[in-house]
Amino acid sequence: MHSSDSEFIVRQDNAVYETDTPVLYSVAEGIATLTLNRPTFNNAQNSQMTYALDACFRQAVNDDSVKVIVLRGNGKHFSAGHDIGTPGRDIDKPFERAHLWWDHTNKPGGEQLYAREQEVYLGMCRRWRELPKPTIAMVHGACIAGGLMLAWVCDLIVASDDAFFQDPVVRMGIPGVEYFAHPYEMNPRIAKEFLFTGDRMSANRAWQVGMVNRLVSREELESATYALAAGIARQPRMGLALTKQAINHVEDLQGKRTAMDAVFAWHHFAHAHNELLSGDKLGGFDAKGMARANKQAEDKSQ
Template identity: 85%
Template sequence: MSSDSEFVQRADTAVYETEEPVLYGVADGIATLTMNRPTVNNAQNSQMTYALDDAFRRAVNDDAVKVIVLRGNGKHFSAGHDIGTPGRDINKEFDRASLWWDHTNKPGGEYLYAREQEVYLGMCRRWRELPKPTIAMVQGACIAGGLMLAWVCDLIVASDDAFFQDPVVRMGIPGVEYFAHPYELNPRIAKEFLFTGDRMSAERAYQMGMVNRLFAREGLEAGTYALAAAIAKQPRMGLALTKQAINHVEDLQGKRTAMDAVFAWHHFAHSHNELLSGDKLGGYDAKAMIEANKSAAGERR
């Protein structure tokens, strides 16, 4: 007799505000992927995540593309995972990009574990391994899940008014699913970043080596595309092998295995929250997180 629990049914109530969550264009050997949910600060629902995956694949398959730029439409790069808009589509089935099974009818912890293996950890790892150089062009907020999108890129170029933040420790969770914090920052700074949940300014991120170049907001686009154009002049195979070599060194330093361990702890935290409160996020939706940020900022003034 199987020990598997019975499948369940969940209602998909998502209402999308756009049918184009990601815009795609190519010019001068540079593909531009633009997250296009500006009314919700480019919060990442599955619709957007799968659209990003399709766009990255399209750019890789186009021999005319040498470099890929990822950017966000509107004031902000990305406010992170969608945990509170009408377009939150956690119960919708998609044509999956990896070999994990559909999560929507799975019971218990399997539901969220299968989904996040697919759309967060799995996709981020795929995007990190793209053979073409990628540049994140960051303005405004880059929060939680937004960090994951920036961190999978080879380079980060930011406006001087951008900020970076991972406040999910407030949910009792040890950082976002793609746990690159000790590699993007040194371990002591990574602890401070997570323990406090404070915003890190673009200048501070530049000092820590997380950001490659800083520009005033009005010069961000020109600066980013000048860098992309310079890289695009290099031979394709040289770029691909260099990227592969550096990623391999990071993995030899434990990046991949560490991420596997923290992903498991991340899901222990989700299960712990659900046992205590009935909510995997510990009672935090988007509005509650915004209020917590405001309160924390006020206390530190």
């Protein structure tokens, strides 16, 4: 008699959410604003936030009055990345899935993590990149690791001069975040430096390498972003949608999508390697450990 794998899996869904609205949604003058709303934890991304963000993107797409979508963060930072240590970390909580992968929460071994990250990270980001309406990321403060994915799926990035960008996950033995757009957001040599060192990239440097479209003061960030959005909103909807589709298609012909598939596999090989070496898929780093490492990077950059 054979037992199914799921008989040996115990769900540990003990997440405690600090808010019922991890993403705020509003519309004014043809512009939808989606605001990441976990400021207590610097807008760290748990599944609750990710699925709420997907629902808000869907709402904006379905609303014919919305011409442009702006994504911003509440509090001191745009996003500190994936949630790897708050009370709201919910990797074992099942959600009504938006992508193609099965429920990960009752699966054994690497199947659990692989299915979750296909759904919540790589799959979601690809969906958002293909939204038929222009999207603008309004970035201030920290944009770290998973935060990069949220900014990079947007068509344009407006950053304040106090913003910085960072992907420190090589410290975990992992080759960058799941939505691996680094060589497309900056040239390959700069991408290697960015990942090899784990150092912070200033908003000015990000603008110089072409990752950021517009660099403004913190005081001007909101007005500059919405002025840009208002100008785009005056263009015909179909023209914008086709232009976005055309440029995304050219990127994919250059290998962006297939490259991400390959790196996603290496990303999960790294998780498996960490698990074999230390019993921890993150290589022994928790939220506090990464915060200490990021503080060292901050001191180094000053």
